[in-house]
Amino acid sequence: MLKVSGLTGGYDIGNPVVRSVSFEVEAGTMLGILGPNGSGKSTLLKMLSGLLPAASGTVEVGGRNIGDYSRKAFARQVAVLPQLQADTFSHTVYETVSLGRYPHQSGLFSSWTGADERAVESAMDRMGISKYRNTQIEFMSGGERQRAFVAQALAQEAPLLLLDEPTNHLDIAHQQQLLDTVRQQATENGLTVVSVFHDINLASLYCDRLLLLDEGEVAAIGTPGEVIDERKISDVYKARVKKGMHPEIPKPQITLLPGEEPSVREKSVIRKGDFSVSGKYVHLDSRYPLKAVSSAVFQAGSGWFRHFINRHVDAGYRSDDAGAEMRSWLQRNGFPLSQSVAMMTAAMTEDAVIREYGPKEAPIVVCVTAGVGNAVDASAGADRGVHAGTINTWIIVNGHLTEEALIQGMVTATEAKAKAMQTEQVLDPLTGTIATGTSTDSLLIAATQTGDRHPYGGTVTTLGKAIGRGVFECTAEAVRRYRDRKKVFEGEEEE
Numbered sequence: 001m002l003k004v005s006g007l008t009g010g011y012d013i014g015n016p017v018v019r020s021v022s023f024e025v026e027a028g029t030m031l032g033i034l035g036p037n038g039s040g041k042s043t044l045l046k047m048l049s050g051l052l053p054a055a056s057g058t059v060e061v062g063g064r065n066i067g068d069y070s071r072k073a074f075a076r077q078v079a080v081l082p083q084l085q086a087d088t089f090s091h092t093v094y095e096t097v098s099l100g101r102y103p104h105q106s107g108l109f110s111s112w113t114g115a116d117e118r119a120v121e122s123a124m125d126r127m128g129i130s131k132y133r134n135t136q137i138e139f140m141s142g143g144e145r146q147r148a149f150v151a152q153a154l155a156q157e158a159p160l161l162l163l164d165e166p167t168n169h170l171d172i173a174h175q176q177q178l179l180d181t182v183r184q185q186a187t188e189n190g191l192t193v194v195s196v197f198h199d200i201n202l203a204s205l206y207c208d209r210l211l212l213l214d215e216g217e218v219a220a221i222g223t224p225g226e227v228i229d230e231r232k233i234s235d236v237y238k239a240r241v242k243k244g245m246h247p248e249i250p251k252p253q254i255t256l257l258p259g260e261e262p263s264v265r266e267k268s269v270i271r272k273g274d275f276s277v278s279g280k281y282v283h284l285d286s287r288y289p290l291k292a293v294s295s296a297v298f299q300a301g302s303g304w305f306r307h308f309i310n311r312h313v314d315a316g317y318r319s320d321d322a323g324a325e326m327r328s329w330l331q332r333n334g335f336p337l338s339q340s341v342a343m344m345t346a347a348m349t350e351d352a353v354i355r356e357y358g359p360k361e362a363p364i365v366v367c368v369t370a371g372v373g374n375a376v377d378a379s380a381g382a383d384r385g386v387h388a389g390t391i392n393t394w395i396i397v398n399g400h401l402t403e404e405a406l407i408q409g410m411v412t413a414t415e416a417k418a419k420a421m422q423t424e425q426v427l428d429p430l431t432g433t434i435a436t437g438t439s440t441d442s443l444l445i446a447a448t449q450t451g452d453r454h455p456y457g458g459t460v461t462t463l464g465k466a467i468g469r470g471v472f473e474c475t476a477e478a479v480r481r482y483r484d485r486k487k488v489f490e491g492e493e494e495e
Ligand SMILES: Nc1ncnc2c1ncn2[C@@H]1O[C@H](COP(=O)(O)OP(=O)(O)OP(=O)(O)O)[C@@H](O)[C@H]1O
Pocket: 011, 017, 035, 036, 037, 038, 039, 040, 041, 042, 043, 044
């Protein structure tokens, strides 16, 4: 639909703003133009819309050079939303949107048709501005005015839509409405869209392809996954950023990294003394949030937390919704919900084994509670009911872990736990074979994200060695404490 070859140009022949830009946009797709302030995004868009002549290179729309179109014929092919709307004429919203139909008018006399009327009504409807139809445009807010100008461009019903920062002035609901509408027009009606974006994340969410400009040249072009590269974005924008994935759809997102936090954070180290243990729960109260990944009952997954709770429940504990029940228990006990991650166990929390490791290995603290009345051999795949009995493991790392290290650390911990079960000869009562854990075990690994960096957490790394030894020793000790207590209370119903 759009083919740009070796495009160079700008405002001063000797000093072009846009330099040797080439790309193609297929019909029915959306291309986002990204780049820092002054990189030439608006200038490129003006050249695509024929407002600025090219010093060299070509722009073809529908297989024809844009210079070969008459003004009106070009406007039937290309609708443009410029960056700034200087509304010198006072029009109502309806009149403003109707101006989008001028390329479809012919002859000296008005030839306004039902199709024109429908296009205007539909565009106003899609932009949610029908109710302002009789309002003068100068009396509208910046966002309302922007929506009126987008409606004007949509009413033009050209197959190529060029937008310069269309979400400027819009709140998030209207950003979503506008981009959903444009996206839908592309997917369902084959509209081709080229849009300048300041917001990298919106461009990633809505565009099929992105073009990253740097000082007027193409720094990258491709799918959002290809263009939104952490290093490339930091280099071009000169900003400290982190790339992550959108939680619901497979599109990359960029987050700014603020300046270094005060050095006091560097001093934040978790020690054994930060844990408090009672018959009700084990609680780690961290002064600063720790980055955690877990299979906890409350706030499983990944997040940043200050309070870590392993709560004791009776062996007969039953709840249809353990997450909701835990939430109200946390509230009743004064834990701030947004900062808390919590699991539960029928094991005695006073028997928690909490040990520090390092400094030869990575400095970590391991905390394990164990009840093995529910021990299972995971490899046996036997049908069984769920009984009380859980091994809850926490690994708190004084260090900076990558995502890879967090996950490898969990794998290492699981291997070490299975080995402890073997050493302690914990049997699966159903199969009589060595158990590998219990059916309701929870694992949590959390890190201060300060101090030494640990890119990996496998068994040969200093982090992996600390986790392997720590989880093995603490699990074995927790199993022994469980058995000792069981001997004391022999005959009572235990886990
Ligand atoms: N009308 C003009 N006359 C002369 N120079 C201009 C004109 N408009 C823009 N420029 C210059 O061209 C360069 C690129 O500007 P352009 O507006 O294309 O950048 P942009 O990437 O859209 O920036 P922003 O993100 O700030 O909107 C800038 O150095 C700017 O000063």
